[in-house]
Every structure is written in structure tokens, then in C-alpha cells.
Amino acid sequence: MIKVQLEDFDVGEEYQRLRERTSAGAIVFFVGLVRDMNLDQQVKGLQLEHYPGMTEVQLEKIVVEAKTRWPIQDASIVHRVGDLDVSDQIVFVGVNSAHREASFEACHFIMDYLKTKATFWKKERTLGGDVWLDARESDLKAKDKW
Amino acid sequence: MIIKVLFFARLKEQLGESSISVELVDGSDTNALKETLLARGEQWLALNDEAILMAVNQNHLSQVVTLNNGDEVAFFPPVTGG
Numbered sequence: 725m726i727k728v729q730l731e732d733f734d735v736g737e738e739y740q741r742l743r744e745r746t747s748a749g750a751i752v753f754f755v756g757l758v759r760d761m762n763l764d765q766q767v768k769g770l771q772l773e774h775y776p777g778m779t780e781v782q783l784e785k786i787v788v789e790a791k792t793r794w795p796i797q798d799a800s801i802v803h804r805v806g807d808l809d810v811s812d813q814i815v816f817v818g819v820n821s822a823h824r825e826a827s828f829e830a831c832h833f834i835m836d837y838l839k840t841k842a843t844f845w846k847k848e849r850t851l852g853g854d855v856w857l858d859a860r861e862s863d864l865k866a867k868d869k870w
Numbered sequence: 871m872i873i874k875v876l877f878f879a880r881l882k883e884q885l886g887e888s889s890i891s892v893e894l895v896d897g898s899d900t901n902a903l904k905e906t907l908l909a910r911g912e913q914w915l916a917l918n919d920e921a922i923l924m925a926v927n928q929n930h931l932s933q934v935v936t937l938n939n940g941d942e943v944a945f946f947p948p949v950t951g952g
Contacts (some may be wrong), residue, residue, distance in 0.1 A: 756952055772951070773879055775944060778928035803951060815952050835952060841930070843944075844951025845879035856880040859921075859948030 726783045728774060730806040733816055738800055742820045748797055752827035753818035754835055760810045762857070765850040769809045775843035779803075786837045790819070793870075794826040799834060803844065833870050840867040871896050871939035873903060878946040884916045899936045900924060903943060921948055 725741065727733075735755060742751050758770050787799045802816040817834050821827040846857040873892045882888045892906060908914050916922070924931040925944045937943070 774951070775876070775878055775925075775928070775946070778925060778944070781928050782930075839952040840949065842951050843878070843925070843946065843949050845947065846950045847879070856947070857950045859950055 725800045726780055726787070727800075727802045728776075728779055728783075728805060729802065730804065732804070732813060733802045735813075735816065738802060738816050738818055742798060742800060742818045747822060748820035749822050750824035750827045751818060751820045752824065752831045753816060754831055755813055756815040756835075758808050758810050758812045758814060762848060762850075765848070765852060765855075767810060768849040768851070769807065769812075770814075770849065771807055771847040771854070772805045772814070773845045773847070774803075774805045779843045782842045783838065786834055786841060789837070790830040790834050793833065794821065794830040796821040796826050796830045799830065801834065801838070803838075803842070805844070836863070836866045836870060839863045871898070871937070873937055874940070874942045875903070875907070876942065876944040878944065880947050881916060881922065881945055885913060894937065896939075897936060899934050900926065900931060900943065901934050903937060917945055922946070923948060 739753060760767055783801050790796060790799060797820050800818045804814055808814060817831055819827045819831045840863055848855050848857060871894055873894055875890050875892050877885050877887055894902060904917060907917055923946055926935055927942055
């Protein structure tokens with residue numbers, strides 16, 4: 725299930741949804757939070773923008789790609805947009821599979837791909853003003869290893 | 871033909887536009903669209919930044935493609951989600 729939403733999400737509910745698949749022997753999930761520091765700047769919060777429509781399509785494609793690479797049963801992505809504060813939840817990626825290895829790898833893959841393919845943009849509120857974040861070389865390298 | 875053009879994030883702020891309609895000669899491609907936009911004025915040179923990405927009908931663009939009436943083309947900086 726793919727969700728792009730303003731509202732916060734409940735990790736317990738997302739986990740439970742993945743758990744309802746009876747033959748799954750493993751669930752791996754990742755939760756991303758808003759950090760209070762980035763590049764030595766004190767961060768007060770984030771504004772997250774997305775491309776409605778395209779973002780959801782790209783996330784679906786990433787899940788389909790993960791399913792072709794690993795024997796996973798299901799995957800969920802919840803990504804928030806709008807104004808977020810420090811320590812708020814930004815993203816949930818969860819995967820279930822018969823055995824743990826596929827879930828670990830597919831979850832990692834989905835996150836790395838999401839960071840370089842899905843049309844989201846972060847603008848940080850810092851003490852020095854609002855700044856758009858630049859894409860990181862390290863994120864591109866992380867994606868290329870898959 | 872009419873093309874719907876969208877701008878996001880930093881680019882949207884630089885251009886002061888989030889969505890415009892552009893009229894092009896039938897059979898024009900994505901390069902022709904970009905040239906037309908660049909001709910609109912100095913701030914539009916922001917589109918020439920090689921980091922700027924394009925999508926056509928919500929798919930990442932990897933090569934020049936011919937556009938059709940009603941297509942949706944987006945210009946945006948590298949993505950920073952997650």
C-alpha cells in the first residue's frame with residue numbers, strides 16, 4: 725500500500741497491516757524521522773513538497789521492482805508531506821516475506837530508490853533561514869549499489 | 871498544441887510559477903519546449919542548470935521525446951525525500 729499524506733502515521737497499525745499476511749515469516753520496517761541537525765545547521769523543522777500523482781506512481785514502480793528482485797509478499801510505503809517538526813516521522817517502509825533476508829534487502833532497496841526516484845523535496849527551517857536541501861552524492865551511490 | 875508545464879520546489883520559487891500552459895507547434899519535442907521557456911526571460915535560464923530534471927506525463931525523462939497536445943511536462947531539482 726502506498727500513501728502520501730499530511731497526517732502522521734501509526735507504526736503499530738502499519739506493522740499490523742503487514743502482519744495480516746498469514747504466510748509471512750518476517751517483517752522488516754524502517755521509519756525515517758526529522759533530524760535536529762543537518763550539515764552543522766540547527767534544524768527547526770521541514771517543509772516537504774511532492775508532485776501529486778507522479779510521486780505515487782514512482783513509489784508503486786519501486787515496489788514492483790522490489791517484488792521482481794526478492795520473494796517478498798507485500799510492501800507498504802507511507803510518506804508524509806507538508807510541515808514537519810524535529811523528531812516527527814517522515815517515512816515508513818515495511819516489507820514482509822517468508823524469510824528475513826528478502827525483507828531486509830527489499831526494505832533497504834526501497835528506501836535507497838525512494839530517496840533518488842520519488843518526487844519529494846525538502847526545505848529545512850533553520851536558524852539561518854529556510855533552505856532547500858540538495859540531493860546527496862551518497863544517496864545516489866547508495867542507489868547504484870543495487 | 872497546448873502543453874501543461876509544472877515546476878517544483880526551488881525552481882517553482884525561482885520562476886514564481888507552479889503551472890503554466892505553453893502553446894507549441896505540433897510535433898515539437900521536449901527540447902523545443904525548453905527553448906521556448908528559456909526565451910521567456912532571464913530568470914528562466916534556471917532551467918539550463920544541468921541538475922534540473924524533467925518528467926513527461928509523470929515519467930522521468932531519459933531522452934528527448936516528441937510531445938503531444940495535452941501532455942504534462944514537469945521541471946524540478948533532484949529529489950530529496952525519505
